[in-house]
Amino acid sequence: xxxxxxxxxxxxxHGLSVRGLTRSFPGQGRAAPTLALQPTDLxxxxxxxxSILGPSGCGKSTLLRIVAGLDRPSGGSVHLNGQGVTxxxxxxxxxxxxxxxxxxxxxxxxxxFGLRERKRPEKEAREIAARxxxxxxxxxxxxxxxxQLSGGMQQRTAxxxxxxxxxxxxxxxxPFGALxxxxxxxxxxxxxxxxxxxxxxxxxxxxxxxxxIDEAIFLANRVLVMSARPGRVKAEIPVPLPYPRxxxxxxxxxxxxxxxxxxAEIREEVRKAALV
Amino acid sequence: xxxxxxxxxxxxxxxxxxxFVLFIGAWALVTATGFVQPLFLASPWQALASGWSLFTEYNxxxxxxMTVWRVLGGFVLAAALAVPLGLLMGAYKPVEAFFEPxxxxxxxxxxxxxxxxxxxxxxxxxxxxxxxIFLGSVFQVVIMVAVIAGATRIDLVEAAYTLGxxxxxxxxxxxxxxxxxxxxxxxxxxxxxxxxYVIVAExxxxxxxxxxxxxxxxxxxxxxxxxxxxxxxxLIGLVTDFLFKALNRRLFRWATL
Numbered sequence: 239x240x241x242x243x244x245x246x247x248x249x250x251x252h253g254l255s256v257r258g259l260t261r262s263f264p265g266q267g268r269a270a271p272t273l274a275l276q277p278t279d280l281x282x283x284x285x286x287x288x289s290i291l292g293p294s295g296c297g298k299s300t301l302l303r304i305v306a307g308l309d310r311p312s313g314g315s316v317h318l319n320g321q322g323v324t325x326x327x328x329x330x331x332x333x334x335x336x337x338x339x340x341x342x343x344x345x346x347x348x349x350x351f352g353l354r355e356r357k358r359p360e361k362e363a364r365e366i367a368a369r370x371x372x373x374x375x376x377x378x379x380x381x382x383x384x385x386q387l388s389g390g391m392q393q394r395t396a397x398x399x400x401x402x403x404x405x406x407x408x409x410x411x412x413p414f415g416a417l418x419x420x421x422x423x424x425x426x427x428x429x430x431x432x433x434x435x436x437x438x439x440x441x442x443x444x445x446x447x448x449x450x451i452d453e454a455i456f457l458a459n460r461v462l463v464m465s466a467r468p469g470r471v472k473a474e475i476p477v478p479l480p481y482p483r484x485x486x487x488x489x490x491x492x493x494x495x496x497x498x499x500x501x502a503e504i505r506e507e508v509r510k511a512a513l514v
Numbered sequence: 515x516x517x518x519x520x521x522x523x524x525x526x527x528x529x530x531x532x533x534f535v536l537f538i539g540a541w542a543l544v545t546a547t548g549f550v551q552p553l554f555l556a557s558p559w560q561a562l563a564s565g566w567s568l569f570t571e572y573n574x575x576x577x578x579x580m581t582v583w584r585v586l587g588g589f590v591l592a593a594a595l596a597v598p599l600g601l602l603m604g605a606y607k608p609v610e611a612f613f614e615p616x617x618x619x620x621x622x623x624x625x626x627x628x629x630x631x632x633x634x635x636x637x638x639x640x641x642x643x644x645x646x647i648f649l650g651s652v653f654q655v656v657i658m659v660a661v662i663a664g665a666t667r668i669d670l671v672e673a674a675y676t677l678g679x680x681x682x683x684x685x686x687x688x689x690x691x692x693x694x695x696x697x698x699x700x701x702x703x704x705x706x707x708x709x710x711y712v713i714v715a716e717x718x719x720x721x722x723x724x725x726x727x728x729x730x731x732x733x734x735x736x737x738x739x740x741x742x743x744x745x746x747x748x749l750i751g752l753v754t755d756f757l758f759k760a761l762n763r764r765l766f767r768w769a770t771l
Contacts, residue, residue, distance in 0.1 A: 308672050328678030338673040342691045342768045352677035355687070385771040396673075403677055 246279055249317035253443060254305065254407055256280040258314035261300050273468035274300045277314060280462070280471060282407070285441040287433065289448060289458035290471075291500065293508045297469030298447045302411050305445065306332050318406055328352055331405030333396045333413040339384035345395050346371065346380040352403035370398040373432050390421040394428065401432070407443040414453070426456055427484060434482050451500045455493060456483065463503045466511035473503050556738035561745070564738030574727065578746065581723040584640070585712045588647025589705055596655035597697060603656070604663020605689050614660070617653050625650030626714045638719035643712065650711035651704050658700040663693045695766040702758040709751055 249255035261275040274297040282288050292298040303309040305316050307326035316323040318330065331352075339348050346367055353363035371377055374394045384392055393413055400408060410429075414422040433441060448454050454461045455477055463473040477496060479487050487493055521529070538558055544550045545557035556564065568574035603610040625646055632649075636642040666689045674688045716725025724743050731739035763770055 306672075306676055308675065326672070326675035328676070330676060332673070332676040334669055334673065336669050338667075338669045340670060340673075340688070340691070342694075342766070351674070351679075351687075355674075355678045355680075355683050383768045383771055385768065399677065409676075 249315075249320060250281055250283065251320050253284050253286075253319070254280070254282040254445070255317045256301075256305065256314070257317075259301065259304060259311050259316065260313040261297065261304065261309070262312045275304075275311075276465075276468045276470040278470055282443055282445060284443050285438060286460060287441075287444045287446065287458045289446045289454035289461045290464060291448060291451065291454040291461055291504065292464030292469060293466055293504060293511050294449055295467050295511065296464045296507065297467055298449075298464050299411055301464075301469070302332075302409050302445060302447050305407075306330050306409050308332075328356060328403045329406040330409055331400035331403050331407070332409040332411065333393065333400050335412040335415045337384070337389065337392045337396070337416070339392055339395055339399070341384050344381050344383060345376055345387070348384070348395055349399045349402050351399060356403070366402050367398075370402045373401075373435065374398040374428065388421075389417050390425055393417065393425060397429065397432070401442070405442070407445060410444065410446045412448055415448070415450075422453070423485065426453055430457060430481070430483060451497055451504065452488060455479075455496050455500065456488060461496075461500065463500065464507075466507040472507075475499060552737070553735060554737065556736075556741055560738040561741040564736060565742035565746075568727070568739060568742060572727070574746075577722055577724050577727050578750070581712055581716065581725070582750065584643045584715070584723065585647060585705070585708050587640075588644040588712070589651055589708045591644065592648045592651035592704075592708075593655060593701055596652045597659055597701075600656045600659025600697075601663045601685070601690060601693065603660035604666070604693070605685050610660060610664070613656070617656050621653035621657060623649075623653075625711050629715060629718055633719055638721075643715045643720070643723075646711050646715040647708050651708050654704050654707065655700060658704070659693070659697050662696045662700065663689055666692045695762060695769040698758070698762045698765070702755065702762070705754060705758070706751060709747060713747065 246257045249257065257279055259275060259278045259280075260273070262271045262273045265271050278301065280301075290298045290301065300309060304311050305323065307323050307330065323330070339345075340351065343351065349367040349370060350363055353366060354360075358366075371380060374397055376391070376394055376398060379387065379391065379395075384395070387395065396413070414425045417425060433444065436442070444457075446454070446457055459477050459481075461475045461477060462471045463475065464470065465472040475496065479490070479492060541555075542558050545552065545555055545560075552560070565574075599613070603613055628649055629642075629646060632642045632645050636645055670692060671684055671688055674684055679687065712723070713725040713728070716723035717729050720726040720729075724747060728740050728743045731737075731743070
């Protein structure tokens with residue numbers, strides 16, 4: 239399916255649809271407005287894991303923030319399961335690059351935050367929290383404060399907090415970007431493990447923003463490459479590697495070939511961005 | 515000495531005590547040698563002796579109790595109004611735009627300059643004393659709390675939105691808990707200032723309190739009592755500060771990790 243057909247099809251009844259999405263930021267003083275996002279179309283079907291790969295400053299985070307409802311588009315629309323998105327909501331769970339655990343709440347209380355905001359019965363909420371604490375390997379850390387945790391442990395908690403809310407789609411904005419290389423690889427495997435522990439029909443829809451090529455391929459079944467600012471989706475590359483995946487797929491010829499293709503795409507954009 | 519290099523705890527305590535010793539030593543020296551006349555400055559032991567007589571003969575404990583009650587009464591009233599208003603101003607920009615210009619003006623009005631007016635309005639009773647403290651503290655607390663609440667990390671607010679929080683939840687379960695430790699610190703600071711207002715309020719038209727005692731001692735030229743009164747204020751300040759800090763550490767353990 240082409241990504242930008244001449245006439246945009248209607249939004250999907252199930253899944254995420256982005257149509258003609260643009261964003262420009264007003265200029266400082268008399269400067270002309272900056273265009274961050276060119277008209278962008280995008281479909282993510284239920285249960286898909288899609289990586290958005292782009293050089294820094296290409297507008298990929300802006301795209302994700304608009305899907306989350308945290309930023310307003312200048313034009314175009316976002317639909318989730320046929321419903322227009324205008325504001326943030328618990329149907330779109332998010333994990334940020336910065337550490338956004340509430341420092342005054344313990345690990346367990348952080349994971350309970352969304353469930354309590356949505357007035358789920360306390361007993362049920364605690365059971366759900368306990369399940370995600372176990373799934374993300376946080377057992378024994380329930381009563382720790384965020385400041386007592388390493389970066390990796392904080393992002394595990396943030397992932398558990400987003401998943402405990404049972405969102406329709408999980409939006410991940412470079413969630414491992416601040417972690418060291420080794421922790422980052424472990425977290426990628428953990429994410430796939432948590433995601434893959436559901437049956438293929440029950441898996442969460444995931445939109446994962448990153449500038450790391452290995453990470454994009456390793457996680458996703460489809461990689462969208464964004465151009466340099468103003469961003470648009472310039473290429474779509476399916477990843478034909480079967481799940482479950484572990485780190486050994488990173489050494490396979492298919493992986494190397496995908497990586498070479500994506501590197502060529504990205505290098506071109508980084509060079510353009512550097513010349514601006 | 516290296517810049518910014520921490521000092522061991524034992525050395526820090528020793529240094530802190532050393533200054534007190536030097537200070538009292540210098541004070542004893544200038545009074546004992548007659549360099550300064552006793553009329554102007556009582557010696558340390560004279561001040562202590564005056565203090566003893568204050569407690570045993572002049573019911574100084576009653577004065578202390580009176581002053582503490584005035585400070586706390588006026589301060590609690592001010593905080594009860596100023597903290598909620600400051601939080602609303604920090605959270606909601608139109609509320610801030612409405613109050614901020616007036617409060618920025620009002621907080622430069624010297625509370626002590628209101629004392630004559632307040633005596634006219636409220637007489638020389640407790641209401642006047644409390645209103646001096648109230649006026650001196652309320653605008654300061656509002657502005658400080660508004661700035662603290664307004665500086666809430668926006669990414670925490672955004673995270674709460676994506677977890678399903680609405681307006682009220684953001685204020686009650688993100689902005690308020692995030693601001694709480696710094697709000698308590700601001701209150702600790704302003705409480706220190708409130709102590710200076712209460713003494714001024716008691717210098718004029720009061721029948722009791724530490725300030726009133728100092729005023730009486732001046733008429734009798736008893737510098738020992740005056741100095742003792744001032745030292746007692748400092749000591750009470752030190753104790754309240756310590757209690758406030760201990761309370762904050764207890765309440766907000768997460769913030770001190």
